[in-house]
Amino acid sequence: MILRFAAAAALALAAGGAQAGSPPRGCDRSHDITAAQQDRLLRFAAAIREVLAGSGAQAALISRSGTDLSRFGLRYSHAGITLPDGLGSPWAVRQLYYACAEGAPRLFDQGLAGFVSGSDDADVGFVSLLLLPPEAAAPLAAATLDRGLALGLLNARYSANAYPFSPMFQNCNQWVAELIAAATAGSTTREDAQAWLRREGYAPEPVHASPWLMLAGRFVPWLHFGDHPAEQLDAGAVQTSLPASLEAFAMQRWPAARRIEFCHGPQGVLSRDDGEPLPAGCVP
Template sequence: MFARLLLAALALCASAGAWAGIPTFCDRSNNINAEDQDRVLQFAAVAKQELERSGARVALISRAGLDLSRFNLLYSHAGIALKESTGPWAVRQLYYACDESRPRLFDQGMAGFALGADAPQRGHISLLFLPDEDSTLLEQAARDKRLALALLAGQYSANAYAFSTRYQNCNQWVAELLASAWGGLQGEDGTRAHAQAWLRDQGYRAGPIKVPSHWMMFAGQFVPLVHVGDHPLDDLHALSLQVSVPASIEDFVHSRAPRTQRVELCHDRSRIVVHRGWEQLGADCTPMAGDEVIELAP
């Protein structure tokens, strides 16, 4: 039980062994009753409507998957939503392939992406729609199979250091894809290292993730899918890890492409809230003035 709690605390991506994107351990079951499933499917349908309404062909998408409130984080998992993929608006993302014990790339429908949340009674999705030129570059990079695979590491770590090529988590792959797209790095050798160098030069700030105690940091070395060997010693001593998280990616995109439009959606047991703008909805899904509120069918 301790190991599961610790991994849930540090893991920032889905380690999916099934279509729904099950987080944390590979042997974990993601039980969801019919009522919760219906609610999440309604939520996914509204997210797809927002994607269609945007007129875009690509969007950066994030999901609140695990409870990371102890780190003051809401969103845990990011990907690239493509209008034309294996289905309309599938999410291209990195996940952990349990059977192979390594990271893989996976196109997942919006319903499966939404169902990957840890608590189906409540959910959050964030969508970023980039200006035309930036959007085109991102779509081209996301559809470039050679580039996508060149950016894929051989080893997975849920808390991978953002500026090392030793491991990788899902959000790190998205950040490096952005760097390759916007930095014109597609043709260079050492793609991941060049992408990370470009991110540093452009002021990308990963995390930091504040670990509550030295004891938890030490214990993390014995938990599957969590590693600390790639992190600088100074960061470990300071209990502050530079890990790519959706908030880091969104802040970077907003600073570099300020005309990017953001739509955030959340749901609880009774309603869906659609919020347009950069002020973030809270974990309790309370609507702000001007937000669209959709009552869920009983």
């Protein structure tokens, strides 16, 4: 039981784990919701869609609170790109997910309602939108819709805690980072995308964990450490792409980007535009 708990905690360390963006909600996990919860999630998605539709944006970075990472001071675990059209429904999300049954990463286009339903907690959830200015949004939309390019940046080997500057593995947020690089700099390979990201100052904040948590992570099949610098691991640090690092990089590069945070909770839907983070529990 202790080992199982440790492994689950290590999974949380890893930026969203296997369920990120996927129809299967992670390996060997079920997630049943009530009709009332489903109704609230649909209303939540509708509120976000309304803001997106009124924004005039051509593309937005969208992140959700999937796996609970609060023990590491993190709210968001999984990111994708949402577009007004071209992905099957208005403001659907293109993202990477790990197909547990196949043991391989896949690209998945998901409607907004399905995307916001991917949280561990059906009663309280958070979504962050980063509306990009036209000079960033237009090429990102084109790159996202270029299926050949998007698939070309998809690595065959998945690791939820993939190191951002190694071609060995990839996680869901790293695919988004490399897609941004491809859209902005014209990169067509993962190596070129990572080199551009490093040159441009992309530097995800390391997540720190205790030694037992690091050890437990080695028993989880979708966590890997062979791509990480030994000195970081010795210091109990794992550097991996997370939504917060994607947003920080994009906002530094495009100061005109507009961030809007949403949450749903016991008192309905709240939102905040370019302000302080919404309160935990989504209680005003």
